[in-house]
Amino acid sequence: MPYLCGSMHKSGFISIVGKPNVGKSTLLNAFIGEELSIVNPKAQTTRHRIKGILNHDDYQIIFSDTPGIMKSAYKLHDRMLKAVNETFEDADLVLFVTEVKDRTIEEELRTRLMKLEVPLYVIINKVDTSDQEGVEEASKHWQELLNPKSVFPISALHKFYVDVLLQNIVDGLPEGPAYYGKDDELSDRNTRFFVSEFIRERVLHLYQKEVPYAIEVIVTDYKESETIDRIYTTIYCERESQKAILLGHHGAAIKKLGVESRKKIEELVGKQVYLELTVKVADDWRNDDRHLRNFGYDH
Ligand code: GDP
């Protein structure tokens, strides 16, 4: 067979949307197989539009895990909603993720999904928490409410039916090039982004109450060398009282945060890391346009 053409290469952009806590990040991680976005029992942890890239010889899929849809209590949330809307515009397919026991959807999102010009899949997640009857009822409900191209009951956590869903997605992908290099690029966000995400994730684990939601982590400098990366970061919080909590008694809390974050970053970059954490108060950053711009929310 001398002139057998190489198989067609496919690529596409896929938006994952849905309420907080339904399992969007877990699903993305199940697809990609790497801990790309933060999974945490606390809601609303994914504030950025994170893209994960799934590479295969014959295809490339670029996923975006959008923030959960929520009422806009802060300006920040308006921007998140805007980011959610924008992900629809460059998508080849939209996955609306819901969990098996929930039958509700915000009217604004429902209207938006009904107007989509690209295919919509409804993903009913967490079927491990339901019986067959519950799954069937949910499928029927979403089929009638959103008229999607397909409904997939899955368990992202237990990777149940995720492979079938992925195969279906790949089958429907258009022919296209690899938009991102296939060798080293797990994500189009750079290492700095993952550094700030790792620190934020550690903050979520180590601190209680409002502190995790009041902070933003900025990498101010990143000096790379053969043997060691020197990373300088600033953690912004909203009030002096939060700064005190972040630092802890004699700095014990921030030290722990530094050690744990450094370990994760060292795993990522594969070499020794020097990590410096500075805590600053930026008054009420969530309502301040200038701060939001500096933090990269001006999508
Ligand atoms: P997101 O806010 O939509 O990104 O949700 P996450 O991916 O952060 O998941 C929220 C919680 O649901 C986490 O505690 C997950 O472990 C859990 N979860 C995700 N998928 C499943 C699933 O298939 N079954 C069960 N029982 N729990 C799940």
Ligand code: MG
């Ligand atoms: Mg998430």
